[in-house]
Amino acid sequence: MGAVGSLRVYVSADMEGVAGVVSPRQAGVEGDEYRAACALMVGEVNAAVEAALQAGASLVVVNDGHGNMRNLAPAALHKEARLISGEFKPLSMMEGVGGGFDAALLIGYHSRAGSPGVIDHTYSGRTVLDVKLNGRPVGETGINAGVAGFFGVPVVMVSGDSVVAAEARELLGPVETAVVKEPAGRLAASSLSPARAQEEIRAAVARALSPGGALGRVKPLVFPAPVTVEVSFMTTAMADSACLIPGVEAVAPRQVRFTGGDYLTAFRCLRAMITLAYVTIPS
Ligand SMILES: [Zn+2]
Structure with missing residues (x-):
């Protein structure tokens, strides 16, 4: 698996971890602020796609994993990427990850409910206070890395604020992270510009997929059964x-x-x- 030219890369995209996004208002599902946030989201996704292609990916599949899962405008998506979008998807934010991928990237991710990150929540900001898997507190990074891990796919790169980056490293070890904002409270942050955030994401994906990078070192996250x-x-x-x-x-x-x-x-x-x-x- 993973020889240059045959690399298959899966991208799960969320919105709350995108640079400049600090409020649930921006995260949907209507209005000018929401539409602007959708443009920022697809910008970060395309940066990841481009870096994966440059690293030799022969297939990049993007799964829109936020809200109604129709945030990424098809016309704005990178030409070479495939897009999974819409509801209802059995594997939700990880739909399609069972398709024989070598690596997964989590773009625009946020920290788990109860952590000091921007718009912290775990799958549902209106119902869930906390989730534990086999006794371990997890957010969407852990839950979704577990879905990827079930199919033998390692999560090698995560982008979002500094809190989700730390969460990812604690969970996944030598994973690459792109920190695009610093929280200044739950609904406030100091963000990189969109262009700079995209550079950080490109660089982190390139590091992750390079020889000797996270792709060879991060193991799929497996929660032992039962x-x-x-x-x-x-x-x-x-x-x-x-x-x-x-x-x-x-x-x-x-x-x-x-x-x-x-x-x-x-x-x-x-x-x-x-x-x-x-x-x-x-x-
Ligand atoms: Zn979301």
């Missing part, structure tokens, strides 16, 4: 609704647990729990 997922919700009603799923048990009034025979089973249950929890939010 995999236990523990979720703390914001309200007891959310935990109660999650307990409707067979096999999910309450461990505290707002906390539930599920053990799956393999990682994907635990991941699917996590997604089902979050989907059910939404039903309890008063409209």
Whole structure:
């Protein structure tokens, strides 16, 4: 795997970790601020695609992983990339990663719920307080690296703020990171310019995919089976609704647990729990 010319690269793209994005208003789903943020997002994604191609990638697939998953304007995407977009996708932010890739890149990522990063959250800012996998606290970087790891794909590069970069290094060891902003609070940051952020991303992808780079050194993140997922919700009603799923048990009034025979089973249950929890939010 991974010989130059046959390298297959997967890109999962989020928006909250993009340089200049500091508010949920920018992150969607309508208005001038949102449209501007979409342009910033595709700029960072294209920088990663370009660097992957320069490193010898024969295939680059981009999965739009944010919100309604239709943020990357097809017309603005790099000519050589394929785009996975739209809902409903069984593997969500990692749809398509099972397609025999050598490496995964996480672009525009944010830190886990409860961390001091910009727009910190874990899959759902309106329902989830905390997620643990096999006892380990994880955010989207960990959860999604676990999906990639299930298919034998290492996450070799992550971009976002300095907090998600540290989270990624703690989880994945010698992963490359591109820090495009410094948090100044949950909804504020000091960001690089878009052009400079894109340079940082290009450089980090180039380092990651170069001989002796992270691609050869980062192992796929594998959570040993059986995999236990523990979720703390914001309200007891959310935990109660999650307990409707067979096999999910309450461990505290707002906390539930599920053990799956393999990682994907635990991941699917996590997604089902979050989907059910939404039903309890008063409209
Ligand atoms: Zn997002």
